Amino acid sequence: MHDHDDHAPETAAAEPPGFYEVLETAVRELLVEQGLFEAAEIHRQIDVLDSRTPALGAMVIARAWTDAAFRARLLADGRSACEELGISFYDDTGLIVLENTARVHNLIVCTLCSCYPRPVLGLPPDWYKLKPYRARAVSEPRKVLAEFGTVLPDDVEIRVSDSTAVVRYLVLPLRPAGTENFTEAQLAALVTRDAMIGVVPVRLPEPGDLP
Amino acid sequence: MTSTETLATRLPNDIGGVAAEAISQIDHPLLPWEKRCHALADVLDFHKIINTEEKRRGVEALGAEMVAKLTYYERWIVAFANILFQKCILAPSDVAQRIRTIEHELRAGLRS
Numbered sequence: 666m667h668d669h670d671d672h673a674p675e676t677a678a679a680e681p682p683g684f685y686e687v688l689e690t691a692v693r694e695l696l697v698e699q700g701l702f703e704a705a706e707i708h709r710q711i712d713v714l715d716s717r718t719p720a721l722g723a724m725v726i727a728r729a730w731t732d733a734a735f736r737a738r739l740l741a742d743g744r745s746a747c748e749e750l751g752i753s754f755y756d757d758t759g760l761i762v763l764e765n766t767a768r769v770h771n772l773i774v775c776t777l778c779s780c781y782p783r784p785v786l787g788l789p790p791d792w793y794k795l796k797p798y799r800a801r802a803v804s805e806p807r808k809v810l811a812e813f814g815t816v817l818p819d820d821v822e823i824r825v826s827d828s829t830a831v832v833r834y835l836v837l838p839l840r841p842a843g844t845e846n847f848t849e850a851q852l853a854a855l856v857t858r859d860a861m862i863g864v865v866p867v868r869l870p871e872p873g874d875l876p
Numbered sequence: 877m878t879s880t881e882t883l884a885t886r887l888p889n890d891i892g893g894v895a896a897e898a899i900s901q902i903d904h905p906l907l908p909w910e911k912r913c914h915a916l917a918d919v920l921d922f923h924k925i926i927n928t929e930e931k932r933r934g935v936e937a938l939g940a941e942m943v944a945k946l947t948y949y950e951r952w953i954v955a956f957a958n959i960l961f962q963k964c965i966l967a968p969s970d971v972a973q974r975i976r977t978i979e980h981e982l983r984a985g986l987r988s
Binding site for chain 1: 889890891892893894895896897898899900901902903904906907909911912913914915916918919920921922923925927928929932935946947948949950953954956957960965966970971974975978979982983
């Protein structure tokens with residue numbers, strides 16, 4: 666006989682849904698019953714959200730580092746260049762790609778809420794949505810960067826771009842020295858979410874770093 | 877500057893440039909209902925029922941106390957409900973009734 670005891674983790678950990686979770690269910694079900702959309706659309710969109718990770722953005726950056734013509738197209742029209750690589754803009758936002766150089770470092774923020782290049786990076790981390798980053802990125806970006814361990818020389822200009830509902834930004838980081846012989850895939854593996862937000866540079870792994 | 881002036885010049889969302897504490901690099905994987913709420917937001921936008929800017933203003937209209945005390949997706953779902961009431965797409969009484977029904981079904985084990 667199979668023993669269904671009370672140690673089953675799926676029941677032991679289960680808490681009843683809270684008020685806001687129930688509210689979400691109520692609103693969604695009523696809208697579906699009115700025929701405004703189908704329940705399957707929610708499931709499909711969850712799949713879309715799950716398919717978007719910083720790996721997509723990293724693929725874009727690695728291509729830009731290795732293909733000058735693509736890089737030019739990316740800087741001219743971020744969205745259409747990403748679409749060339751098969752990345753759809755499900756939220757119908759524009760994308761401006763900001764190129765870091767030896768003299769200019771870019772940082773992205775959304776001071777009003779949480780606008781973010783979701784089609785290419787997925788959903789933003791909590792810290793991007795919380796007050797300290799949103800409030801301070803525009804007024805003291807060097808201090809903010811230092812809190813991420815990024816200290817830039819004083820002669821490097823820092824440009825902060827504030828996202829909107831319809832225009833999103835992505836940072837094209839500097840390609841690290843010593844990667845001249847890297848393949849596109851090896852380059853993409855170096856590019857992190859935070860580098861594409863602009864809070865850290867892309868670094869080569871240090872000896873002893875965990876893979 | 878008077879003590880109330882910033883209430884008029886800065887709405888709750890408008891925090892760019894204000895003093896704030898150090899950044900804590902926190903993150904959490906979305907709870908299943910939070911992900912459903914995000915997908916709901918996208919689907920409402922696709923169908924031109926609530927767009928991103930309406931959502932942002934809906935969150936702002938919750939006022940400073942709710943903005944401060946509710947979590948991110950809690951703010952979203954309350955804002956969606958309010959906007960749907962304003963647009964006469966949903967009636968508050970229908971939502972209240974459905975909440976009672978869902979809570980009853982949860983207690984009775986009829987849904988999880």
